[in-house]
Amino acid sequence: MAKGMIRAAGAVVWRGNEDDPEVALVHRPAYDDWSLPKGKLKHGEHVIAAALREVREETGLRVVLGRALPPVHYMHDGRLKRVDYWLAHAPGHQHPFDGDGHEVDEVAWLPMEEARRRLTYTWDRSLLRAVGAAPLVTTPLILLRHALAGSRQEWKGDDDRRPLDERGRAQAEILATVLGAYRPAVLVSSHSRRCTQTLKPYAERHGLEVREETALSESGYDPRAAERIVRDLLTATGPAVLCSHGKILPELLAMTGEALRGVRTADHALAKGGFAVLHRAADRDRATDRDRAGAGERVVSLERYAT
Structure with a gap:
């Protein structure tokens, strides 16, 4: 064979x-x-x-x-x-x-x-x-789904406290290396334990803090607050990562497309521990147009990866 x-x-x-x-x-x-x-x-x-x-x-x-x-x-x-x-x-x-x-x-x-x-x-x-098909210099925004966290049905406590299981912890260690490829310095996460634990190994390696946002969680999801968070990350000058849940990330991906004008992202589902990397670059033709978040920039690529 x-x-x-x-x-x-x-x-x-x-x-x-x-x-x-x-x-x-x-x-x-x-x-x-x-x-x-x-x-x-x-x-x-x-x-x-x-x-x-x-x-x-x-x-x-x-x-x-x-x-x-x-x-x-x-x-x-x-x-x-x-x-x-x-x-x-x-x-x-x-x-x-x-x-x-x-x-x-x-x-x-x-x-x-x-x-x-x-x-x-x-x-x-x-x-x-x-x-030469696209700019060399881009800024990544990484949208990450939390790693494996066992069965929702078998967990007896508050679901926001459900931790990563053994396989999920192994995924988080892999992600600590993989995220380092992009060197994000801004880490934003749902306050749910499985999300913050997914980012913890990377944060500890680089001495960074994870900013917890209830608006990005399943229990406290707030579309307007989530959109503000996404737009803030898109106007940041450096790479960033946002960790959330499978039910929420498709909408967050759609928000990034809307903020950066016209890229279709809503159909991108992510496996647990998977992530999407949205690369954006300064658009010199719109560099002075700052009427809303993302203006003066354009999407160069949107890539998906499993862990």
């Missing part, structure tokens, strides 16, 4: 000016090729965590993920291989290492056109062409 698809993850890592960026390429001596940093997922590893790890291992860089790029498919040793890619920014004054002498022996920063010429594989060159 043929084995299943090979899964891998990587990133187009850029630095410098958004209008004239440099891109990181890696040279692999075993193949004598130039490619984008990427590698296979480990067993049970989240695809976003794999992208962060592979970029770190192959370049020495700690990156912040931006919008997702089209996945690449090709045959490898008789099996279909899928590589999921993201844009990734290398903040600060980081310098890649010179190579570890094993998988990668050189990292090169090149302007976009020169990088396209140097890349060995057609699919990598096509991916760089896709980079």
Whole structure:
């Protein structure tokens, strides 16, 4: 029986000016090729965590993920291989290492056109062409459904106090790494215990507070207050995450679409522990139009992920 698809993850890592960026390429001596940093997922590893790890291992860089790029498919040793890619920014004054002498022996920063010429594989060159389809710099708003919390029917107490179960706690630990890909500094949650516990591992790793909002809970949901919270997050200057419930999140996603003018988001259901990342970018044509929340910005992408 043929084995299943090979899964891998990587990133187009850029630095410098958004209008004239440099891109990181890696040279692999075993193949004598130039490619984008990427590698296979480990067993049970989240695809976003794999992208962060592979970029770190192959370049020495700690990156912040931006919008997702089209996945690449090709045959490898008789099996279909899928590589999921993201844009990734290398903040600060980081310098890649010179190579570890094993998988990668050189990292090169090149302007976009020169990088396209140097890349060995057609699919990598096509991916760089896709980079220019939308802005490099985006601000993410992450809408997260709480992790697994056992059976509502079996819980005898106040449902707002129902905690994560063992699988849910494991999901929360995975999310602590995955959310770190976007580095949100603003954490807003339903006051329900299962929601605050979902964000707790990430908050503790980064020394952040979780702001609890009854208006985002099942027991105290208030559409007008929830809309104000969403609009405040959309006007924030940095990445943010909002954790709520499966019954409420579709409406919150719809609110983000309305606030940012015209994107359809209401049909995006999320599994427990799943999340949507809405990337928005400054719209230079509307930059002075501030008549309502979200004006001067536009939706670049809306991506969904499971945990």
